[in-house]
Amino acid sequence: MTVLAICSGKGGVGKTTVSVNLAVALSRFGRVLVIDSDIALPNMHTFFGLDDPFISLLDALKDLAYLDESIYEIKIKVSEEDVVHKHVLSVLPASTSVKALEEIDIENFKEVLDNVKNKFDFIIVDVAAGLSKYAIIPMLNSDIVYLVVNPEKASILDSQKVKKVAEVSGIKVNGVIINRYRGEKDIAEYAENAIGEELVGIIRESKLIRNCWNRGIPVTMKKPDSKVSEDFMNLALKIIGKDIPVKPYGKLKYLFG
Numbered sequence: 001m002t003v004l005a006i007c008s009g010k011g012g013v014g015k016t017t018v019s020v021n022l023a024v025a026l027s028r029f030g031r032v033l034v035i036d037s038d039i040a041l042p043n044m045h046t047f048f049g050l051d052d053p054f055i056s057l058l059d060a061l062k063d064l065a066y067l068d069e070s071i072y073e074i075k076i077k078v079s080e081e082d083v084v085h086k087h088v089l090s091v092l093p094a095s096t097s098v099k100a101l102e103e104i105d106i107e108n109f110k111e112v113l114d115n116v117k118n119k120f121d122f123i124i125v126d127v128a129a130g131l132s133k134y135a136i137i138p139m140l141n142s143d144i145v146y147l148v149v150n151p152e153k154a155s156i157l158d159s160q161k162v163k164k165v166a167e168v169s170g171i172k173v174n175g176v177i178i179n180r181y182r183g184e185k186d187i188a189e190y191a192e193n194a195i196g197e198e199l200v201g202i203i204r205e206s207k208l209i210r211n212c213w214n215r216g217i218p219v220t221m222k223k224p225d226s227k228v229s230e231d232f233m234n235l236a237l238k239i240i241g242k243d244i245p246v247k248p249y250g251k252l253k254y255l256f257g
């Protein structure tokens, strides 16, 4: 069982998008749970079209007796030529209740993880931006920490700082994911050198991401054959140890790919 934390310095770079779609892609290879640990500003439930959940991670953090009830099962059906793959993805969302937030104890996150660990092969944790205790505790309890960046120098330099500060808290960063790639020249090399970690995935900019989100279904479920879903599948393959080269492609390939 592996716990993967999806993190970033600044907000809005695509952590929730990556967490959700990576979870869908990985669910082909094992039992997957994706957790919304961004308890101050949770929104993962909206990617799955779940109405603001009544029972959620907030309840499980207060009382473990709620844990089973706070995990939702999403049925995934992907057709590949003549074969239809069916599997289940488990989602542990957080609710947006301000009252619940006031009483929350993030220190109990480890206990929540300990209680679900043996039921899953992969647990993906969507972590809050920055390095507050709400981000640090989930990161400290993960096996692998990935930083999501956008293909801009400012975003990459910001992650460089986050990595350094995270290390002071005992957190080791294991890799970088570039999201919203549009064929920027040399950006992959720049990111790897600046952050000093392996590039594990490149996810292109795609209008499908927002279209599918508006429909309450991740792009990897709604449009599994799209190029952007292929990017998420390559990231999943890389994570399960397949020898997938993470190569940037040029602007033309991006536009016509």
Ligand SMILES: Nc1ncnc2c1ncn2[C@@H]1O[C@H](COP(=O)(O)OP(=O)(O)OP(=O)(O)O)[C@@H](O)[C@H]1O
Binding pocket: 008, 010, 011, 012, 013, 014, 015, 016, 017, 018, 038, 041, 128, 129, 179, 180, 181, 203, 204, 205, 206, 207, 209, 210, 213
């Ligand atoms: N590859 C992509 N192509 C196009 N749009 C994207 C892509 N990835 C993310 N977005 C858009 O960027 C916005 C932010 O994405 P997301 O909510 O996943 O970021 P986040 O890092 O989780 O944000 P926060 O820090 O607020 O939790 C959303 O509107 C989303 O649709």
Ligand SMILES: [Mg+2]
Binding pocket: 015, 016, 017, 038, 043, 126
């Ligand atoms: Mg988010």
